[in-house]
Amino acid sequence: MSGAIHPAVDPAVDSAVGPEVTAATDGSSASGQASRLPRCQIDIDAIRRMALRTPSCPRAGTLVQQLDCLLEHGALGRVLVVAQALAAAATVDASAAEMLRVAGLAGQIRAEAGARKALPATDQAPIIDGRKPKVAAPGVGHG
Amino acid sequence: MSAAHRDQIDRSQAAVAGAAATGSADDSQALAAGQRMPRFGVALMDNEHDFNAGWACNSDGEPYYFTNPNQLDSDTVWVASVDWSEYQFRGRQIHNVRRMDYLRTPIHRVATDMGLRTDGPNGRLAVRELARVVQRAVSACARLYGWRDPASELKADLLYEDLRRSIIHPPRSRPHVLPALCAAFQGSSSPAWPHSYDDASLAVTLRYNRVHHAQRLLELPVPDEGWTVQLSAQELRLDSVLDPQRPSLVEATVEMGRSDPEIATLCAFGSSAGRRGALRRWISQPELAWLIEHADVQIQTAILSRSARYLPPSARLPSALCSDPLNALSISAGLVAESHFCALASETYNRKLRRKQVSTWAVWLRAYDRARCFALALAAIKKGFTPLSYGNGAVTVRLRKQHLPQLLEFAAEQDVSYPCFHPYFVEHGLVGVGQQIPA
Numbered sequence: 338m339s340g341a342i343h344p345a346v347d348p349a350v351d352s353a354v355g356p357e358v359t360a361a362t363d364g365s366s367a368s369g370q371a372s373r374l375p376r377c378q379i380d381i382d383a384i385r386r387m388a389l390r391t392p393s394c395p396r397a398g399t400l401v402q403q404l405d406c407l408l409e410h411g412a413l414g415r416v417l418v419v420a421q422a423l424a425a426a427a428t429v430d431a432s433a434a435e436m437l438r439v440a441g442l443a444g445q446i447r448a449e450a451g452a453r454k455a456l457p458a459t460d461q462a463p464i465i466d467g468r469k470p471k472v473a474a475p476g477v478g479h480g
Numbered sequence: 481m482s483a484a485h486r487d488q489i490d491r492s493q494a495a496v497a498g499a500a501a502t503g504s505a506d507d508s509q510a511l512a513a514g515q516r517m518p519r520f521g522v523a524l525m526d527n528e529h530d531f532n533a534g535w536a537c538n539s540d541g542e543p544y545y546f547t548n549p550n551q552l553d554s555d556t557v558w559v560a561s562v563d564w565s566e567y568q569f570r571g572r573q574i575h576n577v578r579r580m581d582y583l584r585t586p587i588h589r590v591a592t593d594m595g596l597r598t599d600g601p602n603g604r605l606a607v608r609e610l611a612r613v614v615q616r617a618v619s620a621c622a623r624l625y626g627w628r629d630p631a632s633e634l635k636a637d638l639l640y641e642d643l644r645r646s647i648i649h650p651p652r653s654r655p656h657v658l659p660a661l662c663a664a665f666q667g668s669s670s671p672a673w674p675h676s677y678d679d680a681s682l683a684v685t686l687r688y689n690r691v692h693h694a695q696r697l698l699e700l701p702v703p704d705e706g707w708t709v710q711l712s713a714q715e716l717r718l719d720s721v722l723d724p725q726r727p728s729l730v731e732a733t734v735e736m737g738r739s740d741p742e743i744a745t746l747c748a749f750g751s752s753a754g755r756r757g758a759l760r761r762w763i764s765q766p767e768l769a770w771l772i773e774h775a776d777v778q779i780q781t782a783i784l785s786r787s788a789r790y791l792p793p794s795a796r797l798p799s800a801l802c803s804d805p806l807n808a809l810s811i812s813a814g815l816v817a818e819s820h821f822c823a824l825a826s827e828t829y830n831r832k833l834r835r836k837q838v839s840t841w842a843v844w845l846r847a848y849d850r851a852r853c854f855a856l857a858l859a860a861i862k863k864g865f866t867p868l869s870y871g872n873g874a875v876t877v878r879l880r881k882q883h884l885p886q887l888l889e890f891a892a893e894q895d896v897s898y899p900c901f902h903p904y905f906v907e908h909g910l911v912g913v914g915q916q917i918p919a
Contacts, residue, residue: 381805385689386892390917392902399595399900401811402609408810409616 517619518631521556522587522610524603528563528580531570535603539615543604549574557634559614561587561598572637579637583617583815584822584872589685594811595900597907616812617819624798624816640819640826647823648794650839651705658837660729660783664762665827665838667846668871669748669854678880683868684887684904685876686856689897690814691797691807693852693873694821698796702844703727706786716779721768727785727844728765735776743774746857746867753869766847770854791841795824818873821845849873856894863890881908888917 384404393399521538523546525531537543538556552558554576561580562571571577580587587610591598594613596606621639622630625646636642653661701724711720721728736744749771750760763771771777793799797817807813825845827836850871857867857875865877865887879887888901905911911918 381808382895384809385895385897388897389891389899389901390888391900392911392914392916393595393900395914398609399902401594401898401900402596404809405613405616405811408806409812 516631517622518634519553519556520611520615520618521553521558522607522614523552523558523560523577524588524598524607524610525561528561529566531560531562531566534561535607537607537611539611541611543608545604549577552576559583559587559610582637582639583614584638584640584818585815587614590811590815592685592903593687593898593900595903597903613812613815616810617815620801620812620816621819624800638819638822640822643819644823644828647820648792650795650824650841653705653840654707657707657729657783657840660731660762661838661840661843662836663760664729664764664767665843665846666750666752666760666767666850667826668752668869669850669857670751670753670869671745671748671867672751673745673866673868680882681878681880682904682908683876683878684884684901685874685899686860686887686891686894686896687874687898688852688856688895689808690811690873691801691817692897693849694817695797695802697821697845697848697852698791698824700844700848701727701788701790702841703785704787704789705840707783708786709784711782711784713780716782718772721779721782721784722765724765725788727788728768728782730763730765730768730777730782731761731780732763732768733778733780734760734763734771735778737776739775742861743858746854746861747771747774748870749775752871764843764847766844766851770851791824795841821849822872825849846871856896859894860890865890881910884908884910885917 384400388400388404391400394403519538519540521536521541523534523536525534527533531549533545533547535543536546536552536558538553541553546552549570557576557578559578559580559582560567560571563580567577567579571579583590585593588598590613591606591610594609596602596609598606618630618634618639621627621643622633625643627633627646633642633645707729720726721730734747734749736747736749739747763777768777796802797820801807801813801817824839825842827838827842829835830837853870853873853875857870857877860867860875860877863886864883865879868876868878870876877887884901884904890896891901902911902917905917906913
């Protein structure tokens with residue numbers, strides 16, 4: 338399983354992935370130098386190792402919970418982002434602050450995924466004339 | 481879930497919609513209501529021996545404390561953490577209560593895998609997360625196996641018993657092979673270590689990723705049903721019974737007298753958890769392959785299969801589950817994979833003969849599973865941990881609490897995916913709440 342690479346490319350990731358989360362693991366990054374690999378490549382083994390030791394986030398729960406929930410919501414592209422962030426953080430900087438930042442990101446995505454599910458009429462409306470419909474912020478204006 | 485999975489969901493939803501469209505509007509509404517996915521929940525008892533009080537939560541609700549089973553919602557199927565005898569005595573009569581190992585792994589162990597504590601007030605948080613995981617797993621089953629009416633499919637005490645109806649059945653074995661198969665079947669291993677008590681020790685269950693483990697085992701060859709050749713004692717040669725092209729069942733005596741006592745105990749030949757099975761006089765080829773490295777095996781006779789073959793695609797994990805590597809990161813998908821494996825690799829009860837039977841597939845799959853788990857247990861014992869049991873893709877080890885960091889490193893090296901170690905470190909004072917485990 339070590340070094341399993343996920344080949345999928347999700348357009349949603351391209352806009353969301355920042356330079357810090359595209360830094361994935363390889364031999365050179367183990368010495369602390371992040372290397373830039375093609376986007377959407379995930380080292381699943383790195384996530385496995387992370388899940389063994391990552392503390393639970395007060396907002397988002399444990400990493401296992403987060404991944405399960407995100408996959409269930411079909412937020413695959415976003416999971417890629419989180420997983421890449423985890424893989425990068427595992428190699429580049431494993432400080433507690435970094436872990437909590439990543440856990441917080443996952444929690445935010447989960448909340449967004451839940452909000453999307455609750456707002457099917459607005460969020461999943463077709464794009465007309467190249468303009469996206471306005472989407473209310475999660476928890477606002479849809480009571 | 482993956483795009484393929486979602487496609488399949490869409491197809492099954494379209495199929496349900498198409499079926500409903502054939503009736504009148506009222507009929508289709510009634511049909512849709514009847515086919516609704518049952519709601520699942522989890523009830524964590526304060527005392528597993530007493531089905532009375534504890535925390536409960538259904539998959540879309542909030543946790544609440546109950547003091548009587550009658551307070552549990554009647555429209556929810558409850559996975560209750562009650563022990564076997566209490567379940568038989570009280571739980572089994574209730575239409576919407578299922579065993580604590582409904583998903584094969586006991587519910588409190590699923591919590592441990594996820595890094596949740598279930599003791600005392602922690603049950604309030606855990607029960608909510610567990611209910612969602614159970615619901616996801618069962619809903620995924622309904623989609624993956626194309627259940628048109630999930631409520632009527634979910635009747636058994638265990639999910640894998642319901643799944644078995646949706647998976648291709650193993651071929652029936654010839655009557656002359658059945659006793660040998662029964663005597664070669666061993667579901668798990670429980671080494672019989674001398675009793676010891678140490679208040680500074682704890683038990684931790686290391687578990688492989690369920691999807692990967694099941695996928696790996698279901699891709700290995702099994703015998704076809706042509707058990708044709710019986711070798712006499714004069715014809716027996718080790719290479720003939722270990723030829724992977726000709727799977728074999730050997731009748732043999734296992735002697736551990738000259739083996740290392742620790743390894744001999746670890747082999748746990750014929751020593752499994754639960755009720756005692758048939759006398760282990762027969763050994764399957766995969767088991768023989770690792771057993772002869774650690775014990776003297778005196779083979780009396782052997783029967784050979786005509787050839788080996790791979791399981792048909794319909795017996796392997798659903799393609800939607802395996803097509804996307806990310807699915808392996810989902811614990812719900814893992815529980816589905818584990819139930820799928822158990823549906824093929826477990827004993828079945830023959831009502832006519834009034835006894836349990838096993839298929840060739842079950843014997844071989846369990847032997848592969850124990851072989852892999854034995855390798856992990858052997859590695860654990862060399863690192864100073866004591867394996868208490870192994871099988872089903874997991875090894876339970878006992879260790880002193882100050883050795884938790886070494887166990888974590890061992891788990892990371894050995895491709896182990898669960899449990900989440902952080903709660904163990906917090907409970908035993910090795911790190912604070914929310915603090916990262918030092919590398």
